[in-house]
Amino acid sequence: MRLAGFYTFAAVVALLPMLFPTNYFVTVVGASAGLHVILAVGLNLLMGYAGQISLGHAAFFGMGAYASAILTTRFGWPSLLALAAGLLVAGAIAWLLARPILRLRGHYLAMATLGFGIIVHVVMVQATRWTGGPDGLAGVPPLNLLGWAVEGDLQWYGVIMAAMLLAVWLSLNLVDSQFGRALRAVHGSEFAAQMMGIDIGRAKTQVFVVSALFAAFAGSLFAHQQAFVSPDSFNLIVSVELVTMVVLGGMASTFGAACGAIALTLLHQGLVVFEDYEMVIHGALLMAVMIFLPQGLFVGLSQGARRLWATVPRKP
């Protein structure tokens, strides 16, 4: 019963391509939304549950993507090995960074993560010999899963959705584990958590690493799916977008983060037809949602629905 929401979600994800196998909005936008869900769910562990903001999460996303792109194109590594290397690099950097950076609070933490994101972005732009510079790195080979090369939008939809469901499932389980409870305690009051015998430094480090791993994993898939990486997919704006997804959907809720990721992806596709008016509408919508549903779309709406349900008169 605990995972009822998960099974419903999985069923919808599986059903969509069967109904619309060639529809752009399912296979292409859906795949893009799937990657965003992995990123948002990972970031939500850090932001929503542990209460630590990160304005540099695109850096980990980029590390995964560039590790896969560089190792497969320049060194001919098999894609799964490159993926693992990407996870290792991002995880190690997150681990090294976690202690000093997570000592900071609030806006200072925001600043430090933002600075980290900018440094990584500058390296992507300037280290032309390795990264291809601002124009990026083309010709990333298809993802090879033990002999099966993933190609075409429909196959990619399948792979990314499977990865996304895995991420959501992991997140749901993590949150319910002892680890999750420790995180929430840290969020509530670090002092109290410490009193309860929780090693705060360790809990924070772990969640930072886990959320970096989610991002790097999405990055690897992204590099193979696009067959191309360039720094503008991993800049500050992307980091801010990721934070927006988490908050928009509803913090401290795995489905909230997922919902925010999907909503923002669709919004972007939907608004592009308004051309010059896109920005005004985007900004106004973002403000309106946060003003009227400060807990986020998913959390706010589901609470509203519950309240509405409670007011429905029932027969005795």
Place this chain on the structure above:
Amino acid sequence: MLEQFFQFLVTGVTVGSLYALVGLGFALIYNASDVVNFAQGEFVMLGAMTAIALLGAGLPLPLAAIAATLAAILVGLLLERFAIEPAQGASVVTTIIITIGAAIFLRGVALLLWGKDFHALPSFSGDAPIHLGGATVLPQSLWVLGVTVLLVGLVRAFFNHTLLGKALLACSFNRAAAQLVGINVRVMLRLAYGLSAGLGAIAGILIAPITFSSYEAGVMLGLKGFSAAIVGGIGNPMGAVAGGVLLGLLEALGAGLISSGYKDAIAFLFVLMVLFFEPAGLFGRKVAERV
């Protein structure tokens, strides 16, 4: 070599004072509400773009500048009244997202009003460079420097010596307590947004002759201003200025002595180091956390 180094220093200070001026606005709103206003850069852009448009419409420069500042203050007040006030009680992160939404919205409005082109404002006192020892400086940079010093002094005096300023500060320390001693928190918040929008606009008008302006100009300036305010210790106007100048110096020295391509990385690496050793910025107020 020494002459070269001197120019790097001069460049650093002039660029830094520009960041400092933008950073001041961040400090002001933070002082009143504990919120970092991500639309602060857009106030800077609005000030510059409005002044440019009014000048183009035939207004003399001083009048255009004043009108643009007033227009930005109005936008600041509207933003507070219609976006921040209705969300009272929302978490800080939610408020931040609202200001991000506001930033996108204002950028969109500027795009519709003034198109995508870059525009310049004429320099206030010509473009003839002034020689300082072996280094040169534009007269406009001196304007920026001078006004920054003046505004910092004013902001400081306002917080330290006026009742209104102290009331504003009280709101950020403890909103409920401020309310209890009879401070109208709502009015104070409006005041803070209005003032910092005005500060932003003045910054925008002063730096537009150097950096030019377009509907997107606020993004970068906002980022640098935010960094300046944080490095200095957010909420401290003097800190914002120190942070801005530090950032400017780091960029100029990084570009001049190490590598121009990596200068932003060098500057932010240094910022990270500062934060690792001074987790509340250089001049931040160290407040014990409530348990």
Place this chain on the structure above:
Amino acid sequence: MKNLWQTALAALLLCAGLNPASGAEPIKIGSFLAVTGPASFLGDPELKTLQMYVEDLNAKGGVKGRKLELIHYDTGGNAKDAVSFVKRLIKNDNVDLIIGGTTTGDTLAVIPDVEKEGIPFISLAGAVDIIEPVKKWVFKTPHTDRMAVAKIYEDLRKRGLTKVAIITGDGGFDKSGREQLLKLAPQYGITIVADESYGNKDTDMTAQLTKIRATDAQAIINFGLGQAPAIVTKNIKQLGITLPLYQSHGVASKTFIDLAGDAAEGARLPAAALVVAEQLPDTDPQKPVLLAYKNKYEAKHGPVSTFGGHAYDGLMIAVAAIQQAGGTDKAKVRDEIEKTQGFIGTAGVFNTTPQDHMGLTVDAFKLVEIRNGSWKIVQ
């Protein structure tokens, strides 16, 4: 939702063996441009040009009796969006060909999809990598950065200058320009004595220029887009540097002169003939084409830039190819684009071949100098 139904309907029609592409069906031209974002001063005039001429062609009865329909998405200069919008154009909108890709990054990112799906694509971006090596379905209309560099170096050689300092931005255009500057230097006997860079949104480049001042450079070359080259130009004057300054074709718009003001006097750059259309001799076959485009654009949108001209060239080459091919069969249209010969566009005279998917030569560029706030051809 509407798109969903349209897709479903189209699928149904196909199943029934009906061909939806009857004579009355419009010719769908897909486009993805960086209309906002840092490259908007390129993408914006490109979009305006496409819209203007599609309207114009339709008013004249369309092409082969079919109306043109322009479907456009704004990428904001983001390669990720470019990829997804190109997929949308191909799969959802079923366009017949694509004209777009304002920046090199956007263009390179979509090439795999374009090649896989087999759809004619005319890019509006600069870098030589787009057409070298040749890709079957990919063409481009703007001059390459290599040609711009060659033009600058030729002029340096004429003036007997051999030591140059280069300063470039951190964008795609800037970086690939820098690469060409470094690559071609030995061929022209030029030594690069300083190689500086800046961020495209930086507000001050005096630190880099101070370093350049301390070298024995005889000229400065700046490759960049947007407002940054104007700041570089002003900073050079501020520092009292009097070396000859060369800019790239990326600043060939009136905005640059307006922003840089007096400091821009004497700067030289390679540019398409469009900016000096009036100064061309009447015998120049390009002159009437340039003036017609310029007058039409300026009547509606204000000062013309060379960037919109690339979109004009792309659209007209495509239209001519559709006319030659007698329809919108993708393979035939592609073949006809490749056979373009002697087409007079705003960028020059195009002679496309299977080996050269651009078809311009170095003399399509004019070397111009800024004099009294306007462009003058350097003889």
